[in-house]
Amino acid sequence: MALTGPVLGMLAFTLLTFWGIASWALVRTLRQEGRKVELLEHQDRIDTYSPQALAELREWVEDNPDDPLADQARRQYNECVDVLEETDRHFYDWSREEIESLDRL
Amino acid sequence: MANSEAKTARAEWGTRFGFLMAMVGAMVGAGNIWRFPFVMGDNGGGAFIVAFLVLLFVLAVPGLMAEVALGRYTNKGIVGAFRDVTGRGGMVGFGVVVLMVNIALMSYYSPVIGWTLYYAVHSLLFTFTAPGFEAGAFMDDMFENGLLVVGLHTVVMAAIAGVLALGIREGVERIVVYAVPALVISLVVMTVRGLTLPGASEGLAFTFGIQWEYLTYSDTWIAALGQALFSTGLGWGIAMTIGSYLREYDDVPLGGGVFTAIGESSVGILAALAIFPIVFAVGAEPNAGPGLAFVSLVQVFPEIPLGGLVGILFFVGFFLATFTSGLLITEVGVTTVAEETRFDRTQTVLGVCGGIWLLGIPSAYDVAILDYLDFVFANWGLPLATLMIIGIIGWVMGPKRLRLLAVNQNAGIYVGRWWDPVIKYVIPAVMIFIMGYFAYDNFGTAEMYGGMAVLVGFPIIGYVLMSLVSRRDARSEATKVPGGDD
Known part of the structure; x- marks a missing residue:
């Protein structure tokens, strides 16, 4: 079996969907955590x-x-x-x- | 009284990253490495991914949100959380069911961690690339040497006890913040090595080739369902226990739900990318289970440049994946027993780990017992535990109340009303379907009778036990009431 367009397309879709969402969620939640810490230091x-x-x-x-x-x-x-x-x-x-x-x- | 003083201050995760790595470390286990890649390729590749993704978002993400939220809301282990929701009495025993399933699961998972430890050590000794090495015979020798696996099981449980005795922040968190990234890095390096081999495209085509007709097969959806539920560890009490150590202002749905479910599945995707290009490049068998990790891949290492180093990366990563799962599965019992008894954490760790070690000896000694228990608990024990946890959230506490009071409080994303019926109806119905489907599919077998014994016996034992405990507590509370002058 050779690497066809659909195979490469599915590979790209899978990586973007799984690693994309996981990375987005990780970065977002860590940034939110940083913001919370900053606010708590400022106003308790x-x-x-x-x-x-x-x-x-x-x-x-x-x-x-x-x-x-x-x-x-x-x-x-x-x-x-x-x-x-x-x-x-x-x-x-x-x-x-x-x-x-x-x-x- | 020193114990009770220590118990008033409950541990918390030191960092958000520590909590996230604990969630992913708990859920990424042997199944992600040796099962997911093959199940994906064998069920229509891309079609399976679509089915899997749908089920992750419909079931696993909302379910994990609910479990973590209940842990954070009650700040207690399994039994304490059930007591907070149901009140005192026999119903608390359904939490004991979750605990029993966890302990049974860990009793046969510890020998599996022992296998990965054995292979990790041999990879460091470059055994697999030595001349005359026979992968099949090496694996058979290990399985047939009961005393060796009992020894490995002992080492694993001792190591887990050592880490857990240090506590949540000093023990568990310190391990997972390094182990999970190390696993991901090792798989990335393997992926790069695999994709640069001639013939690697065959592996990619097997794994990511799209056969849309598979979406019309019930087997594809059953396989995707099993992967989405069991790989994410939904309803086993692990997420609830980890969630119970969250801090006051921590988010639940984004980290505990979305990141955990998608992140741990991403490791499975990465494992597929790391393993199958290498396996296909040398024409080895794309198996599932121990055959893939312990035979097919081991046969590959001598065939590829830098194979010895790739072997180290794979087996050390594999060991870390199973070890972190073992840590958190055992933590479920430790947290609950420490809260429900007068023992301090160290005493509890020794008791729980010792009990699991004792229960695990038959599985370590004879792989047939391990296979039997794995089948029974994967098909009936774990869905029963999930039904208990999601059941009390959906039908006793009420999903809307939990969503308003805990899920959306300090949340990184807003969870809307769609969530309530998923928790109340969809997940319990799916669990009942799974148990019924496997009972029908294995009708009359020894595994089915074992499963039925778990389904009937565990709830009865839990109910009777907690009814007795509740009655005893009521009596002792009654005697504590100060008497009048007369």
Whole structure:
């Protein structure tokens, strides 16, 4: 069997897909770690949720106020809101308007 | 009381890189080296890759996210995590099932690590390139020499105990941050050597040739499913244990899910690139299992320039791959037993490693016992463990609650609602399908009866054991209640 175009194409696709995604994930997560460390050295606390994730958490707490884990969810939500309001640098992409629109649960 | 004081401060990974290497080091094992390349080439090459990739993203990535997240959420080993989710009682025993499967798995995996150690040592002695060397006879001699393999098994378990006794950061992390990159480098060097040999293109064509019709064969999907689930170690308690040592602000889904599943599969792809061009270049048999590593490849080394050095790279890398898996599989038992008993870490390491060593002697002595156990636990024991872990997340804790409280907290990527039904329905259904499929396929065989014994016996043992423990704890707590004046 010779090396045909499809074989080389599949080889390139496989390498790009697997090693490409693995390398992207490794670099991204290590960079994020570096950013978190930098923020923690600067201000001791960092925001723990992205805008989308925090909105979903709030929605769940409002829909399930009597859930056994609702108190914990509320605590985590409020903690993130407090950090966002008390710090000037954030890990996630929060705009000033988004932060101002937040209120504790 | 010194013990209880020590137990209040739980260990953490020292670096993000250490955690990532621990995840990949745990999941990359013998299967990536001696199984994946052949399964890929034998199931349509590129077509298999497509099926495998789909299943990785649909099952393995979300499943690993769930397992790591539960570990981080509870900050406990298997039994403690199950207790946090289910409350006290017999249901905690389903965590004991995971523990039992892990210990059984390690009891027959340790002799396999011993084989790779034996070959690594002989590669350093340049045995394989010596005149008159017979690869088949050399392997048969090793398998037939029960005492030799028992000795290797002893050395392996002692080495694992030595590393684990040093702890998570000083022991496990220090090893994996060097061992995993060393494995990758050795495979890269082998790949370069292999691809520059005349006739190497045959190996590439076997591995990466595309036969799209294979996507319509159920066997291709079953093989891809087995590889996607078992190679990534989903649901064995390893990812949960590693996740339980994450730090407060660490991400789960990007590192514990995407990087782990794709990264460890990438090592399998690299192994295919490293091994098959060399195997085909000299016309050796593209086998699967020990035959590929211990016969086909060993026959190749004397035939190629710098073969002795390539042999060292391969077998030392192979040993590191299996050894790091063994470390983390054993850590599952050590973490859990240390938390559930009054023993300190060193005592627990000695107890767990000693127990595994004792249980592993039959498998080390007789390779037929090892094969039997491997078949039973790969087809029924491990899917049962996965069903237990994903089952309590999906049906007791609830995937949405875990996603909101742990997966998306401090996450490097946002995980949306699509994740919930995958955890609740898809993964459990696939596990039940796998167990049923293999029971049907092996109906009436000794392996099937062994598998059924595991499926029925382990949950009963776990349930009864933890019911008794729970009752005893309730009694002792009741006696601790201070009495009144009357």
